[in-house]
Amino acid sequence: RKEVEQDPGPFNVPEGATVAFNCTYSNSASQSFFWYRQDCRKEPKLLMSVYSSGNEDGRFTAQLNRASQYISLLIRDSKLSDSATYLCVVRGGGADGLTFGKGTHLIIQP
Amino acid sequence: DTGVSQDPRHKITKRGQNVTFRCDPISEHNRLYWYRQTLGQGPEFLTYFQNEAQLEKSRLLSDRFSAERPKGSFSTLEIQRTEQGDSAMYLCASSLVGTAYEQYFGPGTRLTVT
Numbered sequence: 001r002k003e004v005e006q007d008p009g010p011f012n013v014p015e016g017a018t019v020a021f022n023c024t025y026s027n028s029a030s031q032s033f034f035w036y037r038q039d040c041r042k043e044p045k046l047l048m049s050v051y052s053s054g055n056e057d058g059r060f061t062a063q064l065n066r067a068s069q070y071i072s073l074l075i076r077d078s079k080l081s082d083s084a085t086y087l088c089v090v091r092g093g094g095a096d097g098l099t100f101g102k103g104t105h106l107i108i109q110p
Numbered sequence: 111d112t113g114v115s116q117d118p119r120h121k122i123t124k125r126g127q128n129v130t131f132r133c134d135p136i137s138e139h140n141r142l143y144w145y146r147q148t149l150g151q152g153p154e155f156l157t158y159f160q161n162e163a164q165l166e167k168s169r170l171l172s173d174r175f176s177a178e179r180p181k182g183s184f185s186t187l188e189i190q191r192t193e194q195g196d197s198a199m200y201l202c203a204s205s206l207v208g209t210a211y212e213q214y215f216g217p218g219t220r221l222t223v224t
Binding site: 004032034042043044045046049087089091096097098099100101102103 | 141143145150151152153154155156157158165166168201203211212213214215216217218
């Protein structure tokens with residue numbers, strides 16, 4: 001079983017729509033959770049940390065369910081510039097390096 | 111620009127040669143990480159330093175790989191006797207202990223082994 005699993009997509013979504021991504025992680029001792037965004041041939045950029053209480057940053061909402069070992073990201077009113085690969089990331093459980101999923105590819109269509 | 115910087119950005123080398131990459135972290139960050147990313151995959155953790163100390167190494171870090179951070183500032187990653195399978199993007203990230211461990215990445219060094 002992979003440590004962090006995501007649906008690779010691609011998700012083709014019309015501009016203005018709402019889109020949601022999920023990921024699951026296998027290490028129940030994981031302590032920190034993040035969503036990163038990666039554009040083609042660029043470095044990953046931190047989008048947001050994910051807290052147990054859930055958190056929101058503008059059009060982006062992240063939620064964590066520790067019992068189900070499940071993380072989600074919701075993007076509202078999607079923009080063309082949201083097109084990217086979204087990486088689900090966990091840390092901890094005996095390791096301080098980040099463990100990345102393979103990413104979910106999002107394409108926002110005009 | 112006060113972000114993470116990496117040098118060189120691209121490196122083409124022949125199989126069997128040694129290569130060295132450099133990473134300069136965000137100045138106040140005391141943790142520095144190295145990752146490797148191949149096409150279609152997420153980054154994979156290699157190793158990290160807190161100040162000068164190398165605290166963790168992944169099983170991916172074979173004995174041909176060595177990393178240093180001698181003064182607790184910049185770091186180097188050396189690959190000896192490169193193989194074609196070493197072709198990848200090598201990413202460096204830094205973070206500050208005690209700040210939720212958010213890591214910020216540099217632009218990467220793209221290595222091609224021919």
